[in-house]
Amino acid sequence: MKLYDSKLAPNPRRVRIFLAEKGIDVPTVQVDIAKAENRGAEFLAKNPLGGVPILELDDGTVIAESVAICRYFEETNPRPPLLGTDAKDRALVEMWQRRMEFEIALPIMQVFRNTHDFFKGRIPQVPEYGEVCRKAAESRMKWLDAELAGRSFVAGDRYTIADITLLVGIDFGRVSNLRIAPDLANLQRWYGEVSSRPSAKA
């Protein structure tokens, strides 16, 4: 199998951290998105939507979408579990993964997409919407800070994919000057702990 990765984009990092936590090594191909390699015919034949990362299996099957790729590895390499341990826990991990994605990571990406020079001329930018998303992300971080008062990780007492989604989202906020407010002590504590895991360097 082959993982088509890009060091520039946030989503591939989600998969790299997931693999690092599992201790799985996968042969990797770097896709140069600054040179729009992901918009070239060869890549689009694998993923017509042009997104990275993708995982190509030995039978030629292409799996796109970071979370779908993570699910594949969870199924084939269940230990340690990063997507939950039983019916209830899997549902709760999925809930928190989605909350982190829709409430925090996605707004942060939208700030970038709608306000950053990188996307000027590439997509129709709406800076006003970017500012709405900036406020939304800040407000959700406040909510999350309160949630984290009683537990170590986003989805409970165990590190899961929800922590990965949040970490990658927050780190990506830097390019838009969006950071965890200093007074959000629980979120700061969480960030310090999760960032210092070896997987965070992936």
Place this chain on the structure above:
Amino acid sequence: MKLYDSKLAPNPRRVRIFLAEKGIDVPTVQVDIAKAENRGAEFLAKNPLGGVPILELDDGTVIAESVAICRYFEETNPRPPLLGTDAKDRALVEMWQRRMEFEIALPIMQVFRNTHDFFKGRIPQVPEYGEVCRKAAESRMKWLDAELAGRSFVAGDRYTIADITLLVGIDFGRVSNLRIAPDLANLQRWYGEVSSRPSAKA
């Protein structure tokens, strides 16, 4: 257990269709979102983000997020499988579920949120962003039409959660006057078939 449902909102319908396909009956409480019952203290104690649907288990655990609720029922009632059958298939179903959600359903919801009177004064609307999303949804439907040329359902030859996400997204487009273009024959055929399943009435 209890499902907190709302006939007005699109997301709860995803769970209702999922349950109908599984043949599962769950006691249901209607939440009146027009009267902002989901913003009242009682509901917010269950889901601080105020979203419907939520599933309350007998031990008091609350599962929010439609897809997380579906995952709970897939785990406890595996037949028929709606989230995939083995590692590869589960990853592909997740990929297609996410594509339908991020590429089509979410832009359609954003058209509504940013342009419809229902949200006037409730959230900061950016009509220009709504129009960007309208074009994005239309363009992705075109892409999907080509994808559907070779198969019956979104994720392959079997009905899955990806079909549910797409159906609910497209039906919700009507309130924003966003429909499948008449020349998208494969998508029209898919829509006709999936809409005529008994579960679509849920």
